[in-house]
Amino acid sequence: MPEIPLEGGFVTRVVRVGDTVRRVPAERSGFVHALLEHLREHSWPGAPRFLGFDAQGREVLSFLPGHVAWRPEDAVAVRTFDALRGVARLVRELHDLTAGTPLAGASEVVCHNDLAPKNTVYRDSGAGLLPVAFVDWDLVGPGERIHDLAHVCWQYLDLGPGWTDAEAAGEMLHEMVGAYGPGACEDPADLVDTVLWWQDRCRRGIEEAARRGHPAMIHLRETGVVREIEEAHAWTLHHREALLRGLRR
Ligand SMILES: Nc1ncnc2c1ncn2[C@@H]1O[C@H](COP(=O)(O)OP(=O)(O)OP(=O)(O)O)[C@@H](O)[C@H]1O
Ligand SMILES: [Mg+2]
Structure with a gap:
């Protein structure tokens, strides 16, 4: 074949x-x-x-048939309220299915740790593209619910300098947290701070692996991914209060 x-x-x-x-x-x-x-x-x-x-x-x-939103324009096309809420609900299902299992160990749940449009299969149910599954499970591990939820908020909304209205971005965060449901973050500030933590962690992870000679990480650094993450982190930090206003709406 x-x-x-x-x-x-x-x-x-x-x-x-x-x-x-x-x-x-x-x-x-x-x-x-x-x-x-x-x-x-x-x-x-x-x-x-x-x-x-x-x-x-x-x-x-x-093989999971469907449409994986891996191009930047695909990721924009799936940034609808329905699709974003669908992602949050899928993450909730994953977390609830792993909470309290030996796989989660002493942590709350098992986290995917790399949730992004490029790792999501979408299908058109007649009402636009909606998420049905996640691929690329290489980075899974025991973790806290807020870890995946914050990664999702960063990646699916592409939080960063592409946004002109941070409060509007915060309102979309509010929708996603609502769709996930209770129990992930009591204080919205924790969510924004966990986005910042992820951005810093990813940037350092790529830089360190690139320094050790990992070819894919060198490629990511050379194609500007490290710089993009730095800019996204600076934007999130600068607009923290506006994001929180949207989140607390
Ligand atoms: N089970 C699957 N069903 C359908 N498509 C898949 C599946 N697994 C992977 N793909 C497709 O192959 C692409 C690459 O797979 P995958 O994400 O596992 O690679 P990767 O190099 O580890 O990704 P990343 O750059 O996100 O680390 C995905 O974006 C998706 O389009
Ligand atoms: Mg992938």
Whole structure:
């Protein structure tokens, strides 16, 4: 069967073979596969199924048909209230399915840790594109609900200098937190501060891995991703109060 390269990834070479996807497993693939198995046992449709390994040692996952919003213009097209609320609800399902399990350990839940439009499969139900599943589970691990929720707010709203009205961005944050439901953050300030924490963590992570010679991270640095994250962090810090006004609406 032919191998068709899939677009939207910048770290792993991912190909489609029939109804499956093949990718080099992550460092902590044992945990990833245990989580995917747990989600399968609960018949959760929001993640691919882990089907084993192929002769080249690549992990075999089910291919999820739909539209992955990996281009910048795709990400803008899925920034509708309905799609954003849908993402928040999917994250809630993931968290509720893992809360209190051995996979979450001493933490609240298992977090995906890389939720973004480029890792989300959308389908058109007749009322526009809506999220149905997440891919790219390499960075999953035990974590707190607010971690994924803040990452989602940063990535799906593209919080940063592209926004001219920070309070309007804050109102969209309010919608997403509402769609997630109670229990992730009592104080809206925690959400904005966790966005800042993520932005700082991602920038440092890419810089450090690039310094160690990781080719994909060098590529990200060279294509301006580190600078973009720095600018997004500066914007979020500068507009913290306006974001909070929108969030507390
Ligand atoms: N199970 C799947 N079903 C359908 N498409 C998939 C699946 N897994 C991956 N893809 C597609 O392949 C692309 C790359 O996969 P993936 O996100 O796993 O790679 P990556 O290089 O680790 O990504 P990143 O740059 O986000 O770290 C995705 O953006 C998506 O378009
Ligand atoms: Mg990806």
